[in-house]
Amino acid sequence: MKKSRLLLLFIPIILGIIAVTLVLSENRQSTPQNNDASESVTPEKVTIVTTLFPLYDIAKQLAADTGDVSLLLPPGVEPHSFEPTPKDITTIQNADVFIYTGNEMEPWVADIVATLPSSVIVVDASKNITLIEGEEHSHDHGGKDDHAHDKEEKNHEDHTLDPHFWLDFSNTITATNTISEALASLNTFDNTTLTTNTTNYIQQLQNLDARYSTTLGTCKNRTIVQAGHRTFGYLAKKYNLEYVTTEELSPNSEPSAQDIANLVKTIRAENAQAVFSEELIEPRIAETVSNETGVPILMLNGAHNITQAQFESNTSFITIMEDNLKNLRSGLSCD
Ligand SMILES: [Zn+2]
Structure with missing residues (x-):
């Protein structure tokens, strides 16, 4: 009996010790974090x-x-x-x-x-x-x-x-x-x-622009013909190139037969040496145009987004644009 009473007496003391220990350990955990924030030696990214x-x-x-x-x-x-x-x-x-x-x-x-x-x-x-x-997309000449x-289209897209x-x-x-x-x-x-x-x-970026300017100034073909959406309007404007595409400013899964025919017609009229495809889609339309005209398909990457493989290989905007310049040089017959 005496022993159990003694034990009862100890219970509040033991609980008290546990409580104090918990409070102390919590303080110990939070203290270094507070120090980090106040010293800002290693700020969070x-x-x-x-x-x-x-x-x-x-x-x-x-x-x-x-x-x-x-x-x-x-x-x-x-x-x-x-x-x-x-x-x-x-x-x-x-x-x-x-x-x-x-x-x-x-x-x-x-x-x-x-x-x-x-x-x-x-x-x-x-x-x-x-x-x-x-x-500015011109569907047809004449x-x-x-x-x-x-x-009508211009009014629509004012x-x-x-x-x-x-x-x-x-x-x-x-x-x-x-x-x-x-x-x-x-x-x-x-x-x-x-x-x-x-x-x-x-x-x-300035060096890149200089390389583009020098190279694209020498092209014998001056029309970029692309099976894809209208991505390179800025580039064409900057370097005085014409630009014809199958789709308007955003991708359309089903370009019309007329748009595809227009691309084929442009390639023949301009004696274009390549049809450009775009990134992240199957180049089915480009293949159709290539089969019809006999010109090769070259990639023109608008760099909206990149693939998992490109992420893993640390692809940069500059390297994508350098690859584009190689393909433009080849496809537009530049020096
Ligand atoms: Zn786009």
Whole structure:
């Protein structure tokens, strides 16, 4: 009896010791975290979420080791019809920086911006860039009916702006500056490093533009004929090339027989040496055109998104554009 009473007396003491131990261990766990935050010796990486590959690549080049950059699009996914999942929206809400291409490319962004916490810096990469009209696609040369058709099409697409601004490298440079300014506003980056990274990347884009300008200035064929959607309007405009495609500004799974016939007709009329295909789709239309005309198929990659294999091999925007230049040189008979 005495022993059990003694035991009862000890129970509150034992419980007290357990409680004190728990409180102490909790404090011990949280203390180092508090120290990390206050000393900011090893700050957490800045979380940057991007929508398209060119923006992803720019952010990676600028943020380097300080950024945890991700691409919202899964590898290989076509971006024009992309809609974010609830999980994607959570990813954006938890980001430090969210970079999107613009309202033309991602109309869904306007709906979610209001739902984002004020901690998320939202960057419209097309800021300070003049988008070109997207209706310059010429279906046919000559013919009264075709002229009427073009006119009708122009009216229909009066307000359609071309979202593919990154295919004029001076725009890519403007977007690089916009992204750099947004990162600088976070005060997380070492400003000297950020400035150096920005300058280096802009230099690479300027060199790329110079190589394009030199090479494309010498082409004997001056019409890019592409079985795909109208992606390279900026590039064609910049380097004074004509551009004919099967589809308009976003991919269409079923281009019309007339659009395909128009491509064949253009290849024959311009004595074109190649039909260009586009990335991330089966080149069925390009094959049809190639079979019909006997010209080879060459890839012209708009760099909207990349494949899993390209992710794993660290493909960059610059390397994609260098491959494009090789194919343009070959397909347009340039020096
Ligand atoms: Zn596109």
